[in-house]
Amino acid sequence: MNTLQSSSLINFNSLLFLSDIEVGKHFYLELNGITFHGQVLVVSSIVILIVFLFSFLGTSNKNIIPNGWQNFMESVVEFIKDIAVNQLGESAYRPWLPFIGTIFLFVFGCNWAGAVIPWKLIKLNEGEFAAPTNDINTTVALALLTSFTYFYAGFSTKGFGYFKRYIEPTPILLPINILEDFTKPLSLSFRLFGNVLADELTVSVLTVLVPLFIPLPVMLLGVFASSVQALIFSTLAGAYIAESIEGH
16 A cells, blocks of 8 residues: 555656746746747757857867867867868868858757756756757747858859859749748758757656656767757758759
8 A cells, every 4th residue: 555655646646847947938038128949049059169269279279280179179070160161162162161051059058058067957947057958949949040151152153143043943933932941941940940849748748657767868869869850951051052042
């Protein structure tokens, strides 16, 4: 009887904890009359500061033969360069390398911030700290920034001739080509948002139901998936830019 009561109590407490998993709730910051999503602003700022810190450590004491932080950061740059070169080619990648690198590092940092750091230990009045990329506002902003960038890339290289692509190979495809420019940011934003949010919810639920060992493989899988999502987003950004300047 005591065993049944203990089991029921554990299940009841688990359900209570599960009910505390908050989706779509935020705490807000007011700055000069402007309302911000507090958790997105705070965690994004931490990610940006970490990226700046790593960049500083990697460039503060440069040597001909790299070692330590310089070696690590040069490896990161080479990895990002490979992404850009594979999408844009050797002759066209360099002007767009900073943008692709910034997108990759920011998305990677935000995803890892949600997958690795135990934000639930910090209690807030409402909402909780989490990966900024599990907020649709962040992913939509990144997707729109990518869209503006490939529009700029096409227009800056081809001028008004860039808009010929909308009526090629036939003007009948004009509505479909216009619709494509709306579906690109939609797919970018919802893919990243959905994957990051689903991973965090899965880990939260499994931590409640099986609190010790079972969530660990899922957490490791989440870290891997977070890295893959950053790679996919930056690769697609490069592919869209390459498509817009194609034939120049």
